[in-house]
Amino acid sequence: xLLDFGKLGSWKWILIAICTLTALFxxxxxxxxxxxxxxxxxxxxxxxxxxxxxWYEELFADPRWIQSALTSAKIAIxxxxxxVALGLLASFALVRGRxxxxxxxxxxxxxxxxLPVVILAVALYAGFLRLGIxxxxxxxxxxxxxxxxxxxxxxxxxxxxxxxxxxxDAAVLCGAxxxxxxxxxxxxxxxxxxxxxxxxxxxxxxxxVVLAIFMASPTLQTLPVRVWxxxxxxxxxxxxxxxxxxxxxxxVLMVATALIRKGTSK
Amino acid sequence: xVTIATTQRRRRSGLGMAMPAILLLLAFFVVPVVMLLxxxxxxxxxxxxxxxxxxxxxxxxxxxxxxxxxxxxxxLITALIAFPIAWALAIMPRLPAGILFAVILLxxxxxxxxxxxxxMVMLQQTxxxxxxxxSIGLIDTxxxxxxxxxxVTIGMVYIMxxxxxxxxxxxxxxxxxxxxxxxxxxxxxxxxxxxRVLLPLAAPGIASGGLMVFVMSLGYYxxxxxxxxxxxxxxxxxxxxxxxxxxxxxxxxxxxxxLLVVTLALYALQLRLFEPRETR
Amino acid sequence: MTTPYLHxxxxxxxxxxxxxxxxxxxxIGESEFLTFLGPSGSGKSTTLYILAGFQDPTAGDIRLxxxxxxxxxxxxxQIGMVFQRYxxxxxxxxxxxxxxxxxxxxxxxxxxxxxVRNALALVRLSGFEDRMPSAMSGGQQxxxxxxxxxxxxxxxxxxxxxxxxxxxxxxEEIQLEIRRIHQETGVTILYVTHDQxxxxxxxxxxxxxxxxxxxxxxxxxxLYAGPATRFVADFIGDSAFLAGRLATVSGNRASLRFPDGTxxxxxxxxxxxxxxxxxxxxxxxERIELTREPGxxxxxxxxxxxxxxxxxxxxxxxxxxxxxxxxxxxLSFGHPLVGGIGRGDNLxxxxxxxxxxxxxxx
Numbered sequence: 001x002l003l004d005f006g007k008l009g010s011w012k013w014i015l016i017a018i019c020t021l022t023a024l025f026x027x028x029x030x031x032x033x034x035x036x037x038x039x040x041x042x043x044x045x046x047x048x049x050x051x052x053x054x055w056y057e058e059l060f061a062d063p064r065w066i067q068s069a070l071t072s073a074k075i076a077i078x079x080x081x082x083x084v085a086l087g088l089l090a091s092f093a094l095v096r097g098r099x100x101x102x103x104x105x106x107x108x109x110x111x112x113x114x115l116p117v118v119i120l121a122v123a124l125y126a127g128f129l130r131l132g133i134x135x136x137x138x139x140x141x142x143x144x145x146x147x148x149x150x151x152x153x154x155x156x157x158x159x160x161x162x163x164x165x166x167x168x169d170a171a172v173l174c175g176a177x178x179x180x181x182x183x184x185x186x187x188x189x190x191x192x193x194x195x196x197x198x199x200x201x202x203x204x205x206x207x208x209v210v211l212a213i214f215m216a217s218p219t220l221q222t223l224p225v226r227v228w229x230x231x232x233x234x235x236x237x238x239x240x241x242x243x244x245x246x247x248x249x250x251x252v253l254m255v256a257t258a259l260i261r262k263g264t265s266k
Numbered sequence: 267x268v269t270i271a272t273t274q275r276r277r278r279s280g281l282g283m284a285m286p287a288i289l290l291l292l293a294f295f296v297v298p299v300v301m302l303l304x305x306x307x308x309x310x311x312x313x314x315x316x317x318x319x320x321x322x323x324x325x326x327x328x329x330x331x332x333x334x335x336x337x338x339x340x341x342l343i344t345a346l347i348a349f350p351i352a353w354a355l356a357i358m359p360r361l362p363a364g365i366l367f368a369v370i371l372l373x374x375x376x377x378x379x380x381x382x383x384x385x386m387v388m389l390q391q392t393x394x395x396x397x398x399x400x401s402i403g404l405i406d407t408x409x410x411x412x413x414x415x416x417x418v419t420i421g422m423v424y425i426m427x428x429x430x431x432x433x434x435x436x437x438x439x440x441x442x443x444x445x446x447x448x449x450x451x452x453x454x455x456x457x458x459x460x461x462r463v464l465l466p467l468a469a470p471g472i473a474s475g476g477l478m479v480f481v482m483s484l485g486y487y488x489x490x491x492x493x494x495x496x497x498x499x500x501x502x503x504x505x506x507x508x509x510x511x512x513x514x515x516x517x518x519x520x521x522x523x524x525l526l527v528v529t530l531a532l533y534a535l536q537l538r539l540f541e542p543r544e545t546r
Numbered sequence: 547m548t549t550p551y552l553h554x555x556x557x558x559x560x561x562x563x564x565x566x567x568x569x570x571x572x573x574i575g576e577s578e579f580l581t582f583l584g585p586s587g588s589g590k591s592t593t594l595y596i597l598a599g600f601q602d603p604t605a606g607d608i609r610l611x612x613x614x615x616x617x618x619x620x621x622x623x624q625i626g627m628v629f630q631r632y633x634x635x636x637x638x639x640x641x642x643x644x645x646x647x648x649x650x651x652x653x654x655x656x657x658x659x660x661x662v663r664n665a666l667a668l669v670r671l672s673g674f675e676d677r678m679p680s681a682m683s684g685g686q687q688x689x690x691x692x693x694x695x696x697x698x699x700x701x702x703x704x705x706x707x708x709x710x711x712x713x714x715x716x717x718e719e720i721q722l723e724i725r726r727i728h729q730e731t732g733v734t735i736l737y738v739t740h741d742q743x744x745x746x747x748x749x750x751x752x753x754x755x756x757x758x759x760x761x762x763x764x765x766x767x768x769l770y771a772g773p774a775t776r777f778v779a780d781f782i783g784d785s786a787f788l789a790g791r792l793a794t795v796s797g798n799r800a801s802l803r804f805p806d807g808t809x810x811x812x813x814x815x816x817x818x819x820x821x822x823x824x825x826x827x828x829x830x831x832e833r834i835e836l837t838r839e840p841g842x843x844x845x846x847x848x849x850x851x852x853x854x855x856x857x858x859x860x861x862x863x864x865x866x867x868x869x870x871x872x873x874x875x876x877l878s879f880g881h882p883l884v885g886g887i888g889r890g891d892n893l894x895x896x897x898x899x900x901x902x903x904x905x906x907x908x
Contacts, residue, residue: 002353002446002456002459002460002463002464003356003357003438003441003443003446003464004357004443004446004447005357005358005359008357009456011456014350015350015353015354016354018347018350018351018354019350019351019354019358019362019366022347022351022427023365023366023369025424026369026370026372026373026424026427027369027372027373028388029373029381029384029385029388029424030372030373030376030380030381030384032384032387032388032394033380033383033384033387036387043392044387044390045392046393046394046397086286086287086290087287089283089284089286089287090283090284090286090287090288092280092283093280093281093282093283093284094284096280097280097281097283097284098280099280099281105284105288107537108288108291109287109291111295111530111533112291112295114481114529114530114533115299115485115526115529115530116484116485116486116487116502116525116526116529117485117487118485118487118502118505118506118522118525119299119302119485119505119522119525119526120295120298120299121506122302122505122506122509122518122522123298123299123301123302123522124294124298125509126298126301126302126305126509126515127294127297127298127301142290142294143294145290146290146291146294146295149287149290149291153287164631164632164633166629166630166631166633167633167634167635167636169598169600169620169627169629169633170627170629170633170635170691170694171635171646172620172621173598173620173621173623173625173626173627173695174621174646174647174650174694174695174698175621175622175624175647175650175651175698176621176646176650177619177621178621180621180650181621184646184650185635185646188635188637188638189635189636189637191637203375207377207378207379209378209379209488210487210488214510224377224379227379227383228379228488231379231383231386231492232492235383235386235387235390239383240383240387242380243377243379243380243383243384246376246377246380247372247376247377247380250372250375250376250377251372253375254368254371254372254375
């Protein structure tokens with residue numbers, strides 16, 4: 001009865017009310033920030049006294065914003081490629097491997113996801129200072145790769161686990177060499193896992209701020225670092241404009257993921 | 267007659283393929299973290315004085331209290347909101363459930379700074395929340411909502427909500443509706459069925475999601491530092507402050523060690539309680 | 547002596563302490579349909595995997611037309627295989643699945659198209675080229691898998707319980723298809739199953755596996771009429787086993803004494819035997835005659851009726867011997883005793899001298 005929506009009676013309306021309020025709670029900040037990014041008030045008054053594209057113009061006129069966006073994109077793309085590649089190899093070992101301690105290894109691979117990122121940030125900061133790669137692209141990529149890899153491994157090994165190795169055997173008997181079978185059969189068959197891993201890795205690196213604060217140098221800053229340092233000084237509407245662009249990117253990636261899921265479930 | 271040693275040609279151990287990831291994590295995860303923790307007992311001089319200071323002083327005690335209190339409160343509030351949401355998601359018709367899902371995922375995947383920034387703006391003295399509360403007559407003058415733990419709690423609940431809803435939804439969806447039909451036939455009222463059947467069946471999801479939210483909250487840095495301000499510091503901010511501003515690596519390392527131990531202990535508990543045992 | 551088409555020569559496979567197969571020795575003729583029949587864990591699948599090259603034997607050899615194939619890696623063996631689970635490539639359409647073996651062999655486009663069309667026609671799935679595997683039933687998927695395994699004209703087709711995931715009706719339908727395809731193509735088939743009906747229905751010859759060894763090889767009729775071991779007698783067809791001791795032994799024939807003192811005389815005995823050794827008399831239920839009067843001495847036993855079940859074309863009567871062992875007999879529809887007997891009746895069974903066999907207990 002409680003698990004039949006039609007038979008909930010008056011409780012149905014209570015649930016609907018809670019859902020609606022929560023949905024509004026979740027949506028409010030996002031809608032609010034999008035509205036403010038077009039509002040003309042320098043002090044973020046709401047409702048805005050008028051509408052303007054001024055904050056976007058300011059954003060695109062400032063080469064430092066563009067520069068940090070490009071830096072972010074560059075780092076995120078490199079991290080995505082490495083994360084999927086390493087994640088694929090590690091997943092093969094975890095799912096197909098026949099060695100002792102696989103469960104321990106799996107838990108080890110996922111630890112960076114559970115460990116507070118602040119600890120990693122501080123630890124890497126100290127290590128990178130010593131190695132002299134603080135404030136370099138390499139430093140950024142390594143730091144982001146560590147936190148992106150667990151998500152890559154989760155997605156790819158989940159896809160690999162539902163893929164029957166007998167299919168690979170069938171390809172081998174059909175005449176494909178073991179590597180050819182993996183390349184032509186296994187990889188395409190788990191492509192949805194690879195795509196998810198790539199999207200997760202990209203978003204994690206693109207959005208990551210804590211590690212980036214420590215890795216950044218005056219000459220090399222990612223977009224979140226710029227947002228962070230700006231935010232600590234004042235709540236300028238330019239941040240609202242940047243935020244709106246972030247939201248748009250998120251929606252695009254979400255739709256892309258949904259389409260991929262739909263495509264593979266057919 | 268050909269004799270071949272007993273080798274299984276395919277599926278050799280496979281450990282080699284995990285090597286790049288293992289080496290990466292060893293070099294840039296395990297080693298730096300261990301080095302940081304080592305500094306807690308060597309910096310500025312060998313001994314446990316960092317821990318003595320950290321766990322002995324009321325100033326630092328305040329930080330631990332803030333951290334555990336806010337994390338606990340955030341866990342409690344998210345659990346209270348998430349249960350009805352997850353329940354509704356599990357039984358709602360496809361379309362509204364899909365919309366609600368999209369909203370949850372959108373809020374979850376929107377840039378963290380964007381969400382925190384939005385709350386900073388909304389919770390200002392002149393912000394939309396204060397104005398709403400005034401217009402419905404709940405308060406006369408604007409109240410301070412940022413730079414204190416109220417702001418931190420609101421912002422954290424917002425961020426943690428999806429992490430509670432999703433696991434709970436997974437658990438509730440797997441409950442067989444026939445069990446609740448049986449409860450109704452046994453004479454249980456709706457309230458009795460909720461308290462005595464549905465909630466106990468959903469308890470593993472609540473516990474698992476709750477542990478996750480609590481652990482994540484303990485080490486959260488961005489939202490507490492932007493919405494809480496320096497006066498109401500939490501553990502993660504404290505670590506950053508020690509290392510970045512005061513260059514006190516020993517104290518930073520000690521605080522990091524405490525956070526690490528609590529986190530990993532709870533993670534291990536989570537694994538033990540909620541992961542299916544591996545058969546091999 | 548001519549070289550056999552396929553020769554499995556003394557294959558032994560050991561995993562650690564466990565012997566999976568031992569001295570598996572078999573020759574298979576070209577175009578033959580041979581089934582490995584046995585319970586799970588009897589070594590039949592291991593033998594098949596060794597043929598496919600997925601596992602290396604600890605000892606022994608496999609020769610195709612006189613050439614050892616053990617050194618050839620799986621993908622160069624040219625062997626075809628249909629698996630127990632559905633193994634179509636999920637991201638490729640039916641046509642692309644069947645074309646896959648030809649693509650990896652770098653065949654020309656026109657040739658591929660023609661071969662794919664023929665292979666799909668063979669399994670009666672013409673026109674399904676563009677379907678995705680996920681949009682097909684299990685039976686259809688296995689037929690595509692069959693087409694994919696046959697499209698490159700393999701010298702041997704291996705089938706590892708390909709129908710075990712299907713329901714009974716569909717299974718019988720596809721069994722007929724497999725027979726037809728075997729006749730049309732003349733491909734040599736090695737088929738693994740634990741289902742004796744399937745083995746009898748499909749194969750030219752059956753190799754019965756037990757505990758890693760082949761117990762007996764022969765046509766279905768040979769195995770049924772002349773099982774070489776108690777295991778084969780038990781596994782193929784229903785049978786009643788009556789436990790007693792050998793009373794006299796002369797050569798391959800013996801007489802058995804049962805606990806109630808009755809004697810069965812002049813039955814062929816398998817597994818050697820000495821006087822007073824434990825042995826069992828095997829009778830097929832449909833060969834057991836049921837009468838009110840005892841038959842000729844040495845081919846008869848007194849029994850009591852325990853239960854009578856009407857099953858349409860026959861009536862099964864559960865009987866109990868004087869030493870409390872149960873066995874069943876089948877009376878065909880219209881048998882004079884049907885309807886005339888009841889529970890507790892004292893009757894006699896008898897058998898023709900040539901249908902009983904004895905197995906000495908080792």
